[in-house]
Amino acid sequence: MSCIEQMKYEILLDRISYKEARAYIENNSEEIYYVAPGYKIFKDYHIIGVPPVALGVKGNALIFTYTKPCYGTFVLTVDNEESIKEIAKLREKETKKENTSVKKSKPSKKAKKTQVSFSDIWKK
Numbered sequence: 001m002s003c004i005e006q007m008k009y010e011i012l013l014d015r016i017s018y019k020e021a022r023a024y025i026e027n028n029s030e031e032i033y034y035v036a037p038g039y040k041i042f043k044d045y046h047i048i049g050v051p052p053v054a055l056g057v058k059g060n061a062l063i064f065t066y067t068k069p070c071y072g073t074f075v076l077t078v079d080n081e082e083s084i085k086e087i088a089k090l091r092e093k094e095t096k097k098e099n100t101s102v103k104k105s106k107p108s109k110k111a112k113k114t115q116v117s118f119s120d121i122w123k124k
Contacts (some may be wrong), residue, residue, distance in 0.1 A: 001037075004045055004066055007078055012063065015072040018050040021065045024075050029056025029063055033090045041086050049073075057087050 013024055026032055034052035041064065047053050048067040056063035061079035068074065 004042070004076070007042070007082065008080060009076045009078045011074055012077055013075040016075070018065065018073060021049070021073055021075050022052075022054045023056040025056040025063050025065075029054075029058050029106070031057040031091075033057070042082055055090060060087070062085050062086050095112075 012028075013021065016024075033055045035047060035055060036051055037049050037053055039053065039055075039100060041047060041055075041062070047055070047064060049065050053065065058077070059079070061077045061081060062083040063075065063077045064072045066076045099118045
């Protein structure tokens with residue numbers, strides 16, 4: 001099936017932002033997978049969103065964002081044979097993330113740069 005409208009789905013949230021959708025999926029899923037915008041599910045449906053786009057799994061149900069022009073972004077859940085195939089594909093190909101928000105992750109351990117003034121550069 002290639003059209004979401006033809007599938008049996010449930011709307012969990014409607015007319016929300018991508019940030020709100022990601023937070024909902026992260027807080028209401030047993031497993032979370034992050035994909036890039038354009039990731040294809042259900043053969044022909046491309047996920048739209050601000051990276052990282054969260055896909056959630058709860059039992060046999062796939063939880064994902066759906067953006068419909070002029071109507072906004074929705075969080076949908078689909079629980080059927082197609083969703084089971086998509087979940088298996090996610091488990092095989094994508095990296096599973098812990099059930100924590102991306103914003104709450106630890107800061108990176110990059111080397112701190114020392115402050116140098118413009119005049120210090122030209123002294124050499």
